[in-house]
Amino acid sequence: MTLLAAAQADFPLHMPVIVAGGGACGLVAALAAHDAGAEVVVIERDPVPRGSTSMSLGAVCASGTADQRRLGVDDDADRFAADVMEKTRGTADPALARAVGQLSGEAIDWLREAHGVELSLDPNWPPAFGHSRMRMHVSPGRSGADLMDRLIAACDRAGIPIVTSATLESLFVEGKRVTGVRYARPDGSREDIGCGALILATCGFGGNHAMIAKHIPAMREARYFGWEGNQGDGILLGEAMGAALADMDAYQGLGLLAEPAGIDLNPRFLI
Template sequence: MEQQWDDAADVVVIGFGGAGACAAIEAAEHGANVLAIDRYGGGGATAISGGIVYAGGGTPYQEQAGFDDTVDAMLDYLRLETGDVVSEATLRRFCADSVANLAWLESHGVPFEASLCPYKTSYPTNRHYLYYSGNELAPPYADKAAPAPRGHRVRGRGTSGKVLAARLLAAARRRGVRVSTQTAATDLVTDETGRVVGVACRRVPPGAARAMHRLLSRANRKLNIYFRPAGKLLDRPLRRIEDRYAVPYRVRARRGVVLAAGGFVFNRRMLAAHAPAYRAGSALGTIGDDGTGIRLGQRAGGGTGQMHRVSAWRFYNPPLALVEGVLVDRDGRRVCNEMLYGATVGDRIVNHHGGHAYLVVDQRILREARRQLPEQTLWFQRLQATYLFTVGHVKADSLEELARRAGIDAGGLRATLDAYNAAARAGERDAMGKDPDHVHPLARPPFYAFDCSLRTRRGYPCPMITLGGLTVDEESGAVTREDGTVVPGLYAAGRNAVGVCSESYVSGLSIADCVFSGRRAGRAVATAAGRPSA
């Protein structure tokens, strides 16, 4: 049996993105010999993310910005977002460990700073690295939990996930973690008792095919972020190289395997089976987010949870002026408080309004939004807003004509706007709880409607990620079966596992969960008793 293995390590980590890197570092720091494998070059979805870590309870950056956040305030808020997806004890531990986990990232070279964004935004510009990254300021959240900015953006220009991933990957290598890139896990190897003892893989060997695979995968990842149809053209050539040139590679895991291979948003079949309402959205991540890790865990006996939960992000802020508009569905009914975080807006659109919504603004709002555009946006946000302001809208001199052109019920839209304008003129509290500073009558024609529906539009896509995964023991991250018993030798982290982020999403919560669950799994597997070599 020993001769069947091509390599061996105490711990094998499948997927070398944010969760996988944290698991690998933690396992190495607890004395384990670690091998990480990645289908591409490492980094995963973390490397193309905004690099936001949701942290609170009194971080140094909150204190420097003048905020006195507490663990209890963070817990009160996250209870509203997460529901009962994890136990109260686990959620409290997540909040209580937040400051330490941020310090742990810093100890591995990840930079942060305390420059507070002075306005609500979906993602700050390069001048700001601390902001309100969720619904903290909006009712009912602000009524039940003391608000504080908890979105800690990694310091780096543009979308700074690339800095976060690079620092973590470098830290893993400094601690002796071996990395096998361009290596796809195809199966978990179990012994006669059902314990996971290794991983069967296929690895693209050195040579021209490997070089081409690396080049195509980098281009595919970049294109998928901004224009999936172009990225999709590279999917088949990548798979063709893997099918034709990859060779078997079997790795022995003496203590266990950690699954950290991302979600399943790029697996259209799984998406249709578990979350069919989201098929019209735009997948965000890498094509490695195809559910491989989840399916490997299932074949080993693991159960799953929250597979129906998908986070679809409908952002129209920045520029901030657009939140003064009114978001309605096809019947002209109000969808939600327009100040809510984009993932919450997306959830309301998909699950309560049939996937269709339209942001209605007037000339005053559009003019102010154009004025704010240069100051409040990074280039990709500016590109999207420019599309909306030029060709991505319908325009009319009356609400009735606007409704006809946009496909909205005219009577419903008129009734909604009349009620909204009357409340605005009377200075009354907005029915949806919107901040009074952003409630003004929509009365200055022409009027504009931006289509905020789920379906993908070339210049205004609705990006989404999956939130469900394998069920795990909340103390160790060990994968559990449907009856609650543990699959021995198998652990999961990040979007491969049900965790803090598996009910709803706010910016930074997924990466924070990757750190929390990755460290948990790495620590548990490293300190687990290994099986004797057979």
């Protein structure tokens, strides 16, 4: 992860917005930038955009959605934020908790109505894990891989290019402003693209053992059950530019992983 002077760059291509990371976060960000009128490109390390979302249930907890209203679920941003604060024993950022509660429902409805990404409230999931209302929205395939396929298809319909097998390596900077990126190809070649704005959506650092040892030493010997491509690239680049870091010791412990098969057991089916 390196920073390069903008003066060194001779970009053959310039894009108003570059999104680094083709997981669910990055693809949704690309769709939002597109809808705001910007031309955008996504660069993704893997041959096929997948990431941690593809390993998950693909469910999204959201409040105030059209589906909740249709099914008579009384929910809003204040109740969502209150649940978060209670579950985290007051340690979460209250402003951030409320923002998620307010915007999550709008995001679900927008993805469904504007981009055909079907996410529906699952009435078979009762309130659990700190949620006081039914909030679990899932895609028809009920898997993270299905959700990723639908997001990729939405980007394709929107004409958003996704450059795969492209590992973000360096940023071109001028002061505190990013002017472009350099990414590496599997054959060792490198390509540069200029940009007006960069969105880092490269997920966390669970696959980076050195960062785990540094920031979460208690978990240095734990089994990582996530996407190995989560190497903390965006965090390292942001840190190199002087960005502040917070909550680096946070993690989600999963006590329902069957070893050595690596199967995630659903608590609803345990007797």
